[in-house]
Amino acid sequence: MLETLFTKIETMSAIQLRIEDKEYIKSRFQSRKMVKRQYLLHQGDVCRYIGYIVSGSCKMYSIDDKGHEHIIRLGVDGYWLGDYESFYLSAPSRYHIIMMEDTRLMLIDKKDLQELIDNVPAIDVLIKNMNIHCIISTQNRIHASISLSAEGKYNELLKTHPIFFKRFPQTMIASYLGISPETLTRVRRSQLSK
């Protein structure tokens, strides 16, 4: 599990980790195996960990007053997970995070992450690059959300995250796109008939 994390850090930071960096990182990340339907975070709690998904999948979602679910993030192998707002501000989260399959995670809390940032240059660069990547992808998602039709949103997600269509059911894809399952079915029928 650790080797996967080291490779991810080296790829995203473009800095090779020294043996002592690896030992240090190993001492700060916690490995955790979770089972399908297990929660990492409940709405109202503070998100204490940012996690790297070694294998498996999860969803981060809110439940509104009417009991409807809204999926803000989906994660599969190689993705990072966590509610950054709650994590960085130590504020109660408005989201749940639940595993969609048996999942292996590498978790780190805020104090340990800051220690790694201060002492391992690769981690400092990793976090900077992750944040920039996160800003870019969320900006693109907002742009798709305000500018595209349901069909356009579907095609954009198919282009940017094809893996989601293999790993998650249609109802979850619809929630992630902010469209109804009926609209998604109509879009898919229209695509298949083209």
Place this chain on the structure above:
Amino acid sequence: MLETLFTKIETMSAIQLRIEDKEYIKSRFQSRKMVKRQYLLHQGDVCRYIGYIVSGSCKMYSIDDKGHEHIIRLGVDGYWLGDYESFYLSAPSRYHIIMMEDTRLMLIDKKDLQELIDNVPAIDVLIKNMNIHCIISTQNRIHASISLSAEGKYNELLKTHPIFFKRFPQTMIASYLGISPETLTRVRRSQLSK
């Protein structure tokens, strides 16, 4: 203009700038006065600058195949502006940035920004905090976009960015929310009648 920027940096980084830091920052930022309707960025060009708005306002938007405008960001005094994707990846932007009033900006390019990050701790912390702030606000905007009705989106924006309603016309607010001007008019009528 510089004092406003220094105050912003000190507030957002929680680090007091030394006289030599201020001199260094001054030598790297460019002050620019722009007039209403002047463009800082055109779709297809690389966004070479990140800017701090000392006074004035601007919008960042795309134009789709049908000639419709979609506003991805609005900025007023005290906001930062720029297309981060284009700036960080040196990629052609899909957005225009235009001034909505006569505007005073402090601009910095990628090379100078990196130099400041490497040499002025307050700037390093500023950029980290700006990025986290940006991630949090974009995540909240996505959540509003996928989970709220047109009325909910309007109320959320009124709560988080009341300044937008004072500085920008209703058609721009509608575009920013990803709803039609007619829907926005309906929402406002319904609010007024409550």
